[in-house]
Amino acid sequence: MTRLDATRALVALAGDEPIVASLGHPAYDLFAAGDRPANFYTWGSMGLASSMGLGLAMAQPGRRVFVLDGDGSLLMNLGSLATIGWERPANLVLVVWDNESYATTGGQDTATKHGADLAATARALGIAAAVTVRTPAELDRAVSEAAREPGPWVIVAKVSESTPIAKPTLDYVFIKERFMAAIGCGEPVVPGRRR
Amino acid sequence: MPVAPWAVGVCAGLYAAGSRHVVYVPDNPLSHVLQILREDYPDVRTTIATREEEAFGIAAGLYVGGARPTVMLQSSGLGNSLNAITSLLLPYRIPALVVISMRGDEGEWNAAQAPMGQAIRPICAAIGMPAATAETPETTAATVEGVGRKAFDERLVGACLLPRRLTVPPPAPGGRA
Numbered sequence: 615m616t617r618l619d620a621t622r623a624l625v626a627l628a629g630d631e632p633i634v635a636s637l638g639h640p641a642y643d644l645f646a647a648g649d650r651p652a653n654f655y656t657w658g659s660m661g662l663a664s665s666m667g668l669g670l671a672m673a674q675p676g677r678r679v680f681v682l683d684g685d686g687s688l689l690m691n692l693g694s695l696a697t698i699g700w701e702r703p704a705n706l707v708l709v710v711w712d713n714e715s716y717a718t719t720g721g722q723d724t725a726t727k728h729g730a731d732l733a734a735t736a737r738a739l740g741i742a743a744a745v746t747v748r749t750p751a752e753l754d755r756a757v758s759e760a761a762r763e764p765g766p767w768v769i770v771a772k773v774s775e776s777t778p779i780a781k782p783t784l785d786y787v788f789i790k791e792r793f794m795a796a797i798g799c800g801e802p803v804v805p806g807r808r809r
Numbered sequence: 810m811p812v813a814p815w816a817v818g819v820c821a822g823l824y825a826a827g828s829r830h831v832v833y834v835p836d837n838p839l840s841h842v843l844q845i846l847r848e849d850y851p852d853v854r855t856t857i858a859t860r861e862e863e864a865f866g867i868a869a870g871l872y873v874g875g876a877r878p879t880v881m882l883q884s885s886g887l888g889n890s891l892n893a894i895t896s897l898l899l900p901y902r903i904p905a906l907v908v909i910s911m912r913g914d915e916g917e918w919n920a921a922q923a924p925m926g927q928a929i930r931p932i933c934a935a936i937g938m939p940a941a942t943a944e945t946p947e948t949t950a951a952t953v954e955g956v957g958r959k960a961f962d963e964r965l966v967g968a969c970l971l972p973r974r975l976t977v978p979p980p981a982p983g984g985r986a
Binding site: 634654656657658659660661662663664665666667668669670671672673674691693694696697700701786787789790793794797798799801 | 868869
């Protein structure tokens, strides 16, 4: 399955719940699969999507928080899995689009092409519900269960690379404000002042 | 461990700024703050991160989820944090109160701490992160609160530096220098 097809399936299963996407191709494909206010597109901070998802999951325990990470990005911040494995937010679903390459930067191999197993790593760091899926049916089953059952979940989806077909806005503050309003956390308006 | 008045001030200041979640990478002086939070602030949650950059990522998620995060770290960890601050918090205008326990300033004994410690203020200025200094135990609460209020009102990343002259007690008379 391509990453774009997998992202479309994920969006269909996520309902109105928030989705945080890692920079580059995961964010581009989330936008292409379905732009919606509860999407948070990162444009930098490689590796931190799972950390942001953890913070959001702790602040919003009543919501199911989805994160779309990449294998290269997660490899940059493996400590995040240890922290998630310690905090164990039941409402966090970390999906890793594992194409075994740094696709956004030109397709260099990642360690997952050479034996690194991110689901096994997650289990070893305290996240029991960590699985690897390889087909659309397996992905659908895993995400459906993760949307329902207590987590935290790590779903490593082996995907093939697909050339992105769209990119989200570069207006970062708009992305944030729209996202926060969509999940009921709109920022307080700071009133103007008269002298 | 005797209660350090400056640490009481840090806790009071971040609480008064509305922060109820502290994400941190520990250091020795900050252990005083953590002990007070544990004992006297049952509604303040703390999360330990494996690395400072990760702490800022968690803080960003807390903020978009409606919380007012505090990040606590040692000055050496600011280097680990720069990509998170400059490519996530600042461009999206995601605020945080940042409490930095200083190394490498006056009284430092470890040369490995000196270059970063002495560069903290220029680095903060260069990336657009205002940095105040807690000068005395008596003023620490007001300084931390002021930095936090400004950060959350103006959606900035605001730092409050805790110098070693504040956090490390002078050696007892007759003790080793």
